[in-house]
Amino acid sequence: MKLSRSLIAAASLAVFSVTPALLAHAKTPQQLSAKIDGKLFESDDDGITYLIPTKGVLNLIASTKGASAYPPPKTLTDRLSIICRDFEGKPVKYQAKDFSNSGCEVKFIKGESKKPFGEPVAEYIVRDGKNMLEITAVNGKVIEGKFSFELRDTKTKAVLTITEGTFKAEDRQL
Structure with missing residues (x-):
């Protein structure tokens, strides 16, 4: 069966006009280090996992690279969780004072247990110190920023420092 030139041209035009719409919905590559x-x-x-704020709450969670792979890694994974209130969806800088008055919470789980309800190797929470989270760019559902935190172990009270943190994350909720 021969296709007419006008039918081929129409089909080509349809493909090229749909492609930009598909690309507009492509995911933004996420990273955190x-x-x-x-x-x-x-x-x-x-x-x-980044969730666009509901009622002004920013939620950003990151697990060790490869933790979401299948089959899951045999080694224990770590997880960083950052939650800040009063986020209005625009660039902002949270400083030390914002962490001491429950404005922002940070938790780092070292060595998550593979057993349900199992104990991690260590669990750290934010402490008074040199804490900073800066949202440097907001473009639709994508945010970028940098951070540094001082945390303490909930059991031993040992201090853990997080420095040179950067991220780019996209809200991928439907």
Whole structure:
């Protein structure tokens, strides 16, 4: 069966006009990295969850790179969780005072248990100190920023420092 030139031209035009619409919905590659007590911590695209604020709450969670793979890694994974109130969806800088009055909460789980309700190797929460989270850019559902935190172990009270943190995350809720 021969197709007419006008039918081929129409089909080509349809494909090229749909392609930009498909690309507009493509996911933005996500990344998060930081130095935790001087060692590199990285999360990958599948390990980051960012939720656009509901009632002004920013939620950013990142797991060790590869933690979301199948089959899951045999080694224990780590998870960083950042929650800040009063986020209006625009660039903002949270400083030390914002962490001491429950404006922002940070938790780092070292060595998450593979057993349900199992104990992690260590659990750290934000403490008074040199804490900073800066949202440097907001473009629709994508945010970018940088951070540094001082955390303490909930059991031993040991201090953990997170420095040189950067991220780019996209809200992928429907």
